Amino acid sequence: MRTKTKAVGRAVAALTATALAIATPAPAAQAAPAADAPASQYTPTAPKRVLDTREGVGAPAKPLGAGATITLDLSAQVPATATSVVLNVTGIAGAAGTYVTAYPTGGTRPVVSNLNLDAGAVRPNAVTVKLGTNRSVDLYNFGGSTHLVADLAGYYQTGPGALYNPVTPYRLADTREAGGPLGPGGVLTVNMREQLPDTATAVVVNVTGIGGSVGTYVTAYPGGAARPTASTLNLAPGQVAPNLAVVQIGTDGTVRFYNNTGTVNLVVDLAGYYDPTFGAQFHAGDPYRLVDTRETNTPLGPKRYFPVDLSGTLPDATALVFNLTGTAPTAGTYLTAWPFSADLPIASNVNLAPRETAANLAVVSLDEAVKLGVYNQFGYVHVLVDVAGWFGPVGAPAAG
Structure with missing residues (x-):
């Protein structure tokens, strides 16, 4: 079952994609690596601060330098059965424009980004990331120096959960x-x-x-x-x-x-x-880049969209967890990700000022053909899709 709410049949005002937008060929995508973590269920928690480099919480009390990595040990915060965590990661007052990458400790740092920061900015982004060695995750800072804060919102585990x-x-x-x-x-x-x-x-x-x-x-x-x-x-x-x-x-x-x-x-x-009574289980994987329109120099134009077809790599998926990034927009705009065969909803995932780079975690339902769409409202903008995992029916196999 994909959804079940008390608002079945609810009339939601929506824009029709076929009427207001023009399809753009989907950018070339990488093959998805196997989602090798076991199927997991979610346990929510009240938000808890687990990292603050300003105060010495979870790491030394100093900013993270250019090219440096923090290992965030969460073994005392989540059970031994935990496979991945949901964090809210905030970058504070960076000395230069930079990006931050979250990935499992002990693994190779992937070519993805979770948080994009202008110099001096304060910006958060939700992060779903697989746990690595000792139930830890690594946070890498690309340029300049920046303080990082992380709040734990919950975790996935192989034991009981939602x-x-x-x-x-x-x-x-x-x-x-x-x-x-x-x-x-x-x-x-x-x-x-x-x-x-x-x-x-x-x-x-x-x-x-x-x-x-x-x-x-x-x-x-x-x-x-x-x-x-x-x-x-x-x-x-x-x-x-x-x-x-x-x-x-x-x-x-x-x-x-x-x-x-x-x-x-x-x-x-x-x-x-x-x-806890019905729904889909989570499959975490090592983060990977699925879409990058810069590679083919094909920015998404105004009122245009492209489909992302996952039927060949994740045939059992019902929803995708990914970081959606817009970069170098020529005008202020927003991006919307949605189940591809549904009407384009009145909702946004990423809001962008001209020339800004910004990201937001997205958890998007897939349609019956295992597709989602990404839509741009104004100007031209490059789009990146970095995958953290997917949801599938109880008993669905891992990706191949």
């Missing part, structure tokens, strides 16, 4: 349309029990901050719980930026979004949810 149910993205909340911007210390509460089965334990949401009056951060956390020392989204004044969040549903059936300072609008799009 299964994933992807949905075609739809909007849960938009403060521009209802409620107005959040003020300093303001909280947006979203009742998940109105949307999902009572047995759902966590949600995957894309959270976008829009037009903050000052620099601020946003924290997503379970309703009914104390607000943790963690951040989901970091925003400069006036910035439009998204971040994927995997958030445990609170004891009161809600998820909350806290704004620290100033005023800011928030948009929350649902990508899927976890439920």
